[in-house]
Amino acid sequence: MTAAPEAWLDRIAAARDDLDRSSTAARVADLLRDQITAGLLVPGARLPEEELGKAAGVSRNTLRESFRLLVKERLLVHEFNRGVFVRTLTAGDVADIYRARRILECEGLRNAATAPPEALARLDAAVTAGERAAAAGDWPEVGTADIRFHKAIAALCGSPRVDEMVRHLLAELRLAFHQMVSPRDFHEPYLARNRQLVDLVQRGDTTAAERELRAYLDTAEAQLIRAYGT
Amino acid sequence: MTAAPEAWLDRIAAARDDLDRSSTAARVADLLRDQITAGLLVPGARLPEEELGKAAGVSRNTLRESFRLLVKERLLVHEFNRGVFVRTLTAGDVADIYRARRILECEGLRNAATAPPEALARLDAAVTAGERAAAAGDWPEVGTADIRFHKAIAALCGSPRVDEMVRHLLAELRLAFHQMVSPRDFHEPYLARNRQLVDLVQRGDTTAAERELRAYLDTAEAQLIRAYGT
DNA sequence: GAGTAGGGATTGTTCAACAATCCATCAATC
DNA sequence: GATTGATGGATTGTTGAACAATCCCTACTC
Numbered sequence: 001m002t003a004a005p006e007a008w009l010d011r012i013a014a015a016r017d018d019l020d021r022s023s024t025a026a027r028v029a030d031l032l033r034d035q036i037t038a039g040l041l042v043p044g045a046r047l048p049e050e051e052l053g054k055a056a057g058v059s060r061n062t063l064r065e066s067f068r069l070l071v072k073e074r075l076l077v078h079e080f081n082r083g084v085f086v087r088t089l090t091a092g093d094v095a096d097i098y099r100a101r102r103i104l105e106c107e108g109l110r111n112a113a114t115a116p117p118e119a120l121a122r123l124d125a126a127v128t129a130g131e132r133a134a135a136a137g138d139w140p141e142v143g144t145a146d147i148r149f150h151k152a153i154a155a156l157c158g159s160p161r162v163d164e165m166v167r168h169l170l171a172e173l174r175l176a177f178h179q180m181v182s183p184r185d186f187h188e189p190y191l192a193r194n195r196q197l198v199d200l201v202q203r204g205d206t207t208a209a210e211r212e213l214r215a216y217l218d219t220a221e222a223q224l225i226r227a228y229g230t
Numbered sequence: 231m232t233a234a235p236e237a238w239l240d241r242i243a244a245a246r247d248d249l250d251r252s253s254t255a256a257r258v259a260d261l262l263r264d265q266i267t268a269g270l271l272v273p274g275a276r277l278p279e280e281e282l283g284k285a286a287g288v289s290r291n292t293l294r295e296s297f298r299l300l301v302k303e304r305l306l307v308h309e310f311n312r313g314v315f316v317r318t319l320t321a322g323d324v325a326d327i328y329r330a331r332r333i334l335e336c337e338g339l340r341n342a343a344t345a346p347p348e349a350l351a352r353l354d355a356a357v358t359a360g361e362r363a364a365a366a367g368d369w370p371e372v373g374t375a376d377i378r379f380h381k382a383i384a385a386l387c388g389s390p391r392v393d394e395m396v397r398h399l400l401a402e403l404r405l406a407f408h409q410m411v412s413p414r415d416f417h418e419p420y421l422a423r424n425r426q427l428v429d430l431v432q433r434g435d436t437t438a439a440e441r442e443l444r445a446y447l448d449t450a451e452a453q454l455i456r457a458y459g460t
Numbered sequence: 461g462a463g464t465a466g467g468g469a470t471t472g473t474t475c476a477a478c479a480a481t482c483c484a485t486c487a488a489t490c
Numbered sequence: 491g492a493t494t495g496a497t498g499g500a501t502t503g504t505t506g507a508a509c510a511a512t513c514c515c516t517a518c519t520c
Contacts, residue, residue: 023310023472025298049502059474061291064503065298068255072302080253081481081502099389103337159329165395253503279471289505294472311471311512 025065028056032066036075036086037171039178043088047076074172089176091228097169098221101150102214104166108156109210112201115156122152123201127194134191139183146187147174149194153213180227190216255295258286262296266305266316267401269408273318277306304402319406321458327399328451331380332444334396338386339440342431345386352382353431357424364421369413376417377404379424383443410457420446 035041053063067084070076076084089097112120130145147170154166180186193216200209265271283293297314300306306314319327342350360375377400384396410416423446430439 025472050500060502061294061475062473064291065295068295068298069302072299083502096389096391099387100391100395103334103387103389103392107333107337157329157333159326159333161326161330161399162333165330169391255503290471291473291506292504312514313471 023062023065024058025062026069028058028063029066029069031056032070033073033075033171036070037174039174041086042178043086043175045086047084047086049083073168075175087172087175089172091225093172094176094221094224094228097173098217100169101166102217104157104162104169105150105153105217106210106213107162108153109201109206109213111156111158112206112209113204115158119152119156119158120201122155123149123198126152127191127198130187130191130194134188139187142187142191143177143183146190146194176224176228180224186223190220253295254288255292256299258288258293259296259299261286262300263303263305263401266300267404269404271316272408273316273405275316277314277316279313303398305405317402317405319402321455323402324406324451324454324458327403328447330399331396332447334387334392334399335380335383335447336440336443337392338383339431339436339443341386341388342436342439343434345388349382349386349388350431352385353379353428356382357421357428360417360421360424364418369417372417372421373407373413376420376424406454406458410454416453420450 032041032047041047047067049060049063053060056063058066067076067078071078071084075087077087078084126145126149130142130149133139133141133145150170151163151166155163157163177183177186193212197209197212197216200206200212262271262277271277277297279290279293283290286293288296297306297308301308301314305317307317308314356375356379360372360379363369363371363375380400381393381396385393387393407413407416423442427439427442427446430436430442
């Protein structure tokens with residue numbers, strides 16, 4: 001016997017939105033977002049309406065709706081009468097993103113004691129996935145697992161709005177990641193620190209965990225800004 | 231002699247954006263946002279494309295671009311094939327907004343010690359403006375001064391991204407404010423508490439200030455949710 | 461009363477057109 | 491030689507019309 005008699009109905013209901021219930025503009029935005037976070041669309045690249053619309057198989061108007069969405073997510077910038085471009089982060093942007101991350105992620109750790117067990121489990125799962133990907137030499141996957149880990153930390157706040165903020169912050173940060181020379185050199189040192197962080201949380205020592213997270217973010221920020229040169 | 235030889239050039243560059251550099255879609259979005267935050271467009275109201283486009287003097291396509299912006303700001307909701315509506319907050323939404331506010335505003339207070347003096351001055355200015363508006367019986371203005379006060383608290387973080395998050399949170403919250411019966415009854419008790427909060431900050435007692443702010447937000451949230459009934 | 465077949469109204473999307481703006485190029489001026 | 495001015499092509503900004511898809515109300519049937 002499966003769990004509840006209506007479990008499959010719930011699954012259908014949950015997946016309902018993802019089917020047709022979305023406009024083409026939203027789907028094109030998803031497509032572009034994927035290309036950007038995967039690093040295929042590099043910062044500074046221009047997105048011509050006519051050409052891109054033809055490539056995506058949508059009209060200019062629909063494409064422009066997609067652009068508005070991604071501009072609000074700070075992945076694209078819109079220069080009036082000039083077009084839209086993939087955002088290029090300044091060193092100031094990177095600093096501000098880390099400022100916001102420190103606030104939201106540290107708050108997450110402070111709420112670790114009262115967080116539901118499945119939220120804590122997600123922390124461990126993300127770190128484990130990162131370690132496994134590292135063992136397999138799949139460094140891009142290490143990167144996404146790392147991002148999942150930090151989303152899970154912030155999710156300890158238990159706030160959908162905080163979740164969304166962090167999702168946007170980390171998507172933005174990917175714009176900077178792709179200017180790093182080697183994904184491996186950037187991510188490898190953090191594998192052990194992530195594991196240590198989870199251990200501290202599971203041991204209930206949130207104070208030490210927060211101190212460790214701050215140090216973690218400080219060094220990552222410094223490394224990123226150093227690579228930026230700006 | 232004026233300061234640097236290029237100082238006026240910098241001023242021009244800084245003011246450059248504010249001129250004509252905005253699309254009609256953005257201007258229409260501003261218009262609608264004003265109507266919503268002023269409470270003239272009530273939650274649940276439907277915004278028909280044809281009719282509204284005619285009223286605003288823009289085409290449907292341009293109007294739809296405006297809609298996308300406001301949907302991302304969570305002031306409108308878009309139901310596929312049904313249209314866009316002014317958002318109606320649930321009790322859960324209100325709770326989540328206050329959860330996020332607690333995080334960001336308390337963090338602001340914790341940074342009060344290292345914040346620049348003009349940021350602290352803005353706190354005092356907002357509270358004073360609220361007191362003056364109350365004396366004049368202008369209760370809507372008391373409300374906007376209160377919002378300015380809380381934006382100033384969060385601004386102590388010194389992060390543009392946090393500023394934007396809080397701006398959106400408070401804009402959303404206005405959707406709930408307008409369901410309150412009397413603006414006066416809602417805002418009046420908080421005038422004295424705001425003043426006390428500023429005093430604590432100026433005295434450097436950020437711990438007491440944070441405690442007071444939490445209590446403040448707790449009661450405001452409870453009051454709002456009680457009025458909601460949901 | 462429950463179910464169901466129109467059918468009008470609204471949204472989703474495309475297309476074509478034109479004005480406004482940008483940008484590279486070249487010419488003219490001092 | 492460097493700055494300014496004019497030219498023209500390319501791209502964006504915005505509009506209007508068109509049509510398919512969908513929703514929702516209504517009238518009808520049983």
